[in-house]
Amino acid sequence: MNQKTLMNRAADNIRILTAAMVEKAKSGHPGGAMGGADFINVLFSEFLIYDPSNPFWEGRDRFYLDPGHMSPMLYSVLAMQGKFTLEDLQQFRQWGSVTPGHPERDIAHGIENTSGPLGQGHTFAAGAAVAEKYLEAHLGHEVMQHKIYAFISDGGIQEEISQGTGRLAGVLGLNNLIMFYDSNDVQLSTNCDVVMREDTEMKYKSWGWNVITINGNDVDEIRKALTLANQETERPTLIIGKTIMAKGAVQADGTSYEGDFRTHGAPLGGDAYINTIKNLGGDVENPFVIYDDVAELYAKRNAELKEIVAKRQEIEKQWAAENPEKAAKMAEWFSGKAPNIDWSNLVQKPNSPTRVASAACLGVLSEQVKNMIVSSADLCNSDRTDGFLKDTHNIIRGDFSGAFFQAGVSELTMACMCIGMYLHGGIIPACGTFFVFSDYMKPAIRMAALMRVPIKFIWSHDAFRVGEDGPTHEPVEQEAQIRLMEKLRNHNGEDSVRVFRPADVNETTVCWQMAMENMNTPTALIFSRQNVDNLPEGTNYDMARKGAYVVAGSDEQYDVILLASGSEVATLVSGASLLRADGVKVRIVSVPSEGLFRRQTKEYQEEVLPTGSKIFGLTAGLPVTLEGLVGSNGEVFGLNSFGYSAPFTVLNEKLGFTAENVYNCVKTMLNK
């Protein structure tokens, strides 16, 4: 058998496994996976460099799948690599299996990213490519010389996010990024031309990409394109592979089933399945087989890889000997451990906006956490992520030594690229924008939460006090919305996102400290636009580590507990003065994180908010934001409508966020 015949046989083997997996699961997406099999086979058997004995090797090429529904293709080729067993493939989409319907990040099995929502996967890849470049600039080419491969489909090309990715990969000249576009002209509901008649080659060229268009089912053309892509020195490469969906599939009546949109999202079914397996040269009775010659192909590649990797690791070893400091740094950066940070020199200016306090924290981090990359969606001088520019500069084409990633106005792309930086390894990413625009990022927040990526989300302009910009820029429901992710657990049993909304500049410091210590889940940090009075002298800010705590100056015996997060705590403090003048004794509780508070002992929770206490909650968000804390024995004053355009001091008055209104509400409540 000549090499080309063998390669086609290997691709057919992937197609057979794919069809069989979906058939056995009675659920899944055979068509796309069967069309993309040729590329994936060439990539994995001839190009992708990985260490067969250590899937975690930092120097490995990364492969990020965008269309997660093509999972059977990926699981099959990874089975050929030896990362899955044939038994695993037969458990596709079953409870507890390692082969879920859409891939879930599992590096030991060769799965670099969770995928499913289209467009995110290849954006993770672009982020990983930035990470690789950054690490190369800081550590050296010896240890960071690998490629980032992405695989995208028609749906991902259509998703809005691919514009951000195309633009940014082009601007930055990410020549280490090689993306294959499986262009099969068919999507779930229709043929593509109903919704897409773009010239994709031209589009990516407009973003500065190197574009190569080939027959994506032809092994020679694939090999040639990948070779050229690997030689590219200036631009990211897009290989547009025109492929045939459901390649090799045959209908029940014996006619071709290729290119039919019905093969997209359902098993081929019955006789169509049988005919297809036969047509591909498989055994219907026993389809879960890797042919001996295909197994040999991959075994040979594994042997080759051992040599390639041994050479690379020899270079790495020599580099480590010559650069012990860098080697130590690299080990630390890839350890996944929280960095050690000395916060002792941090000075916070009292009564500042918490976004300014955040900028001060970022200044400390820019000096000490040299594997942190901070991003902003064209708002760095407003969300104050520019505090991180204290000891670094922008990442630009040709110079990846800077650690500030200017993303432009594209919040979702920014978030996904930052997630990708973490997935690559070695980087701690953070990204900022206005809190109201966290809406744009929700799909990425969810994926970060699912994958347990410890990204830091920095959201400023936290409430209606955005003021003059009006309701489109004023968050109301957003705090309750993001706190739903504190209530949702990840598969590790942790709150899927940790959320902090600190009450003043000093609480901001403690929240940033906790954010940097949290390497298990994403952390959200929500900051004020406007000045916020410091909490009363004597407040033990370290207690913020318990999520909620009693603020200094609270009365030992009290008639009512006043409770809030963020800048509303200061309003409660002002209101408390009026109440005290009137003989009402109060306790004030700051709750930067309800989720963290609920993780404390029952005793502590009871100590802070004793059962039966009367509690008044104040929130610039929806009242429901605090209802779980206030309970049935209290009341919440919140905002239950969209905001308005006016100076924030006017809005405070109009909407009732004043000491006087706190006094009135509490008095009314106590007199009931």
Place this chain on the structure above:
Amino acid sequence: MNQKTLMNRAADNIRILTAAMVEKAKSGHPGGAMGGADFINVLFSEFLIYDPSNPFWEGRDRFYLDPGHMSPMLYSVLAMQGKFTLEDLQQFRQWGSVTPGHPERDIAHGIENTSGPLGQGHTFAAGAAVAEKYLEAHLGHEVMQHKIYAFISDGGIQEEISQGTGRLAGVLGLNNLIMFYDSNDVQLSTNCDVVMREDTEMKYKSWGWNVITINGNDVDEIRKALTLANQETERPTLIIGKTIMAKGAVQADGTSYEGDFRTHGAPLGGDAYINTIKNLGGDVENPFVIYDDVAELYAKRNAELKEIVAKRQEIEKQWAAENPEKAAKMAEWFSGKAPNIDWSNLVQKPNSPTRVASAACLGVLSEQVKNMIVSSADLCNSDRTDGFLKDTHNIIRGDFSGAFFQAGVSELTMACMCIGMYLHGGIIPACGTFFVFSDYMKPAIRMAALMRVPIKFIWSHDAFRVGEDGPTHEPVEQEAQIRLMEKLRNHNGEDSVRVFRPADVNETTVCWQMAMENMNTPTALIFSRQNVDNLPEGTNYDMARKGAYVVAGSDEQYDVILLASGSEVATLVSGASLLRADGVKVRIVSVPSEGLFRRQTKEYQEEVLPTGSKIFGLTAGLPVTLEGLVGSNGEVFGLNSFGYSAPFTVLNEKLGFTAENVYNCVKTMLNK
């Protein structure tokens, strides 16, 4: 004064008003607005066709601003049209003014759309262009021959969504869409080239647009480009206007302030402001002036428009006389009233998935509501919006008679284009996708809610019972998330979004009826993927109109109330059988809409859920989804983690969504 000098003087007048408004408000964005003034002046004084005596005239050209922060430019030119007073301009960004920081939809004042979050405004325009084409196809060119103008800035070009808009406007050949791109190379945080080096002309050409690049500050070039754009018969037109940000601005030291990013988001300030006003020929003491000759320019245009519009309205009158049925239809479609629908022939197949029941409802609507357009993001055969294809076909290039809009995989673009269809007038839009992808649509949901657009969101695959596709496709927090919009009120005091999750096929019918009757706010409809047993015989489904109601077969005297929405109600019914067999008496309450229920009388609410009752809630969402209904005297069993990949029947068992678990939970609760 020659015409060109006069036109430049008018543009300078807009610049002066802009600078003065921002200065007086001590807040705002002068730079972009000053750069775009030339285009806006040519468009409004020479091209835009509107009825000076009726801003609501259906045949008017529409203008959609994308960068809402350029509002002073729009308010100024509308003041020249006579739609705002100079006093209004001086109240810019103040409480209760008609000139908020970002424009808020107000057709009487010439504001067609709320804007602020970049990218959405021009997408509304593309949707409006589809609406115009659809209405032209159904009513006639005589009454629908206007143009849709959009104005976009660098940020909008970067936002992910502009890719969806570019693609779809190109595919559909929307030659009635003319977009001006104010390309000034400067954005908020940086110069554009840090984040964008794309060839925008090439990008839009790849999508099939007609692209004209000009000096965007030159009146002759602008006029020529607009003339060409108006002649285009096949393609949408993009006019790329290279403009100078803050044109005419001068710094405090007398040097140029043009093209400086500091002019983007803050008043020019002090001497820079004074120097700028002087440089533009304005009076610092009295900047809020429309020059006599500029006023005359606009008065002349108004006179011209009266003639143009009189002729058009004469044609319309004749058309109405010759086409009385179409004229009646047009009046009805533009009335904003809910359509009359005869549901009597609707047949629901018992025990079907509610998405299938929704498809049946859509079949009725496709036959009777001929101004409804339904869209799907490449999932019509799965979210079952394809039910609407019963009596219509896809909208395609060159044939806009169809009422199904295939959007491709781009949920946010789809939602915004559908919103734009409604903003245009005459169309009732609906759009569908999987519920988990409602995350992508949140920014558009919020804008629809703010503008009170009665779009129908159709979300299928409502919970973990998506099954094999796994956690990326299984909504958990989404129901609680969207219901936050039921708690958030719009500026009219209504729940900003009405949300329904019906319990079976018949409740689906009632919920669709309510959705069609609701012309005040968006409605969300959430449907099951899997079969759902019908509620017990005798259930009065009309009671679903109260948001929550007691299901047939409930015991008169009961020990516990079982409460749920969606398919969990059927699980409660099964659980109730086990409880009854054990002597426990139960009431079952279905709650398709908590928001609607809370709008009922206190008496009714008390009747359904009497104070002090023990209540057990079951939800496939986060427990918090029902906590407001269950209260402190009950318990909720919900899902508090991401879902898993497995057949949904297995997941029901593993996650506890079974009759047995209901029995166990309730028994434990009652025995406490």
